[in-house]
C-alpha cells in the first residue's frame with residue numbers, strides 16, 4: 001500500500017477486496033476538522049487507485065457515526081488571520097470552499113462500491129458523505145441523519161441538494177431541511193436507504209463492525225468483482241453530471257454566508273452550548 005501520513009482520528013486497513021476506513025475519536029462523537037475531511041478524501045483516493053480493492057467500507061466507533069464539522073476547528077479557521085489572506089473571501093475560499101469541494105468530489109467520483117456501517121447518528125458534512133454512499137447498513141433504529149444547515153446559517157453542502165431528494169424524495173427533503181429536523185430511522189427505512197438493520201445495542205459498535213464485515217465477506221464469495229465496479233460505473237453515470245454541478249453551486253452559494261459571518265456566530269454558540277439542535 002502506498003504511504004500516507006497517520007491521523008489520530010481516522011484509521012485504515014485492507015482486508016481482501018475491502019479498504020476499511022474507521023473514525024476512531026468517539027470522545028467528541030467523531031467530529032472532524034477540515035484537515036481530517038481532507039485526510040478522509042485522500043484515503044478514498046488511495047482505495048480508488050488500488051487494483052485489489054473493490055469495496056470501500058466506512059466504519060466508526062462509539063455512539064455516533066460522526067457529529068460533523070468540529071466546532072473547535074471552525075473557531076481555529078476564524079482566528080486564521082495571517083497576512084496570507086487578502087480578504088475574508090480569500091480566507092473562506094481556502095478554509096471552506098476548497099476543502100469542502102474536494103472531499104465531496106472525491107466521494108462523488110469514487111469508483112469502488114462505498115459501504116457505510118452506520119453505527120449511530122451522523123450530522124452535517126459527515127451525514128452528507130453518508131448520503132453519498134452506495135449501500136448503508138444500520139446498527140439499530142437509533143440512527144438518524146441531521147443536516148442542520150438552517151440552524152447554522154449555512155446551505156446544503158456535500159451534494160445534499162441532489163442526494164437527499166434522490167434518496168428520500170423532494171418533499172420530505174424540503175420539510176426536514178427547512179425545519180432542521182432529522183431524517184430518522186423510519187424515513188430511512190421507508191425510502192429503502194438502509195439495506196439492513198443489525199438490531200444491535202448502541203454500546204457495541206465494534207461487534208457491529210465485525211459482524212457486518214463477516215457478512216460482507218460471505219456476500220462477495222464467488223462473485224466476479226470487476227462486474228461490481230462496472231455496474232457501479234453505469235449506475236453512477238445516471239447522476240454524475242448533476243452531482244458535479246451541484247457541488248460547485250453549493251460551495252459558491254455558501255461562501256457568502258461564511259464571509260458575512262453568520263455560521264461562525266452560530267458555531268460559536270454551539271460550542272458554548274448556548275445553541276442546540278432540536279432532535
Ligand SMILES: CCCCCCC/C=C/C(=O)SCCNC(=O)CCNC(=O)[C@H](O)C(C)(C)COP(=O)(O)OP(=O)(O)OC[C@H]1O[C@@H](n2cnc3c(N)ncnc32)[C@H](O)[C@@H]1OP(=O)(O)O
Pocket residue numbers: 027028029031033034037038067068069070071072095096099100103123124125126148152270276277
Ligand atoms: C471540509 C470543510 C470543513 C468545514 C465544514 C464546515 C461546514 C459545516 C459542516 C457541518 O458538519 S455542520 C454540523 C456541525 N455539527 C453539529 O452541529 C453537531 C454539534 N453537536 C451537537 O449538536 C451535540 O453534541 C450532539 C451531536 C447532538 C450530541 O449531543 P449529546 O448531548 O448527546 O452529547 P454532547 O455532550 O453534546 O457531546 C459529547 C462531546 O462531544 C463534543 N462534540 C459533539 N459534537 C461536536 C462537534 N461537532 N465538534 C466538536 N466537539 C463536538 C461535545 O462538545 C462533547 O464534548 P465535551 O463537552 O464532553 O468535552
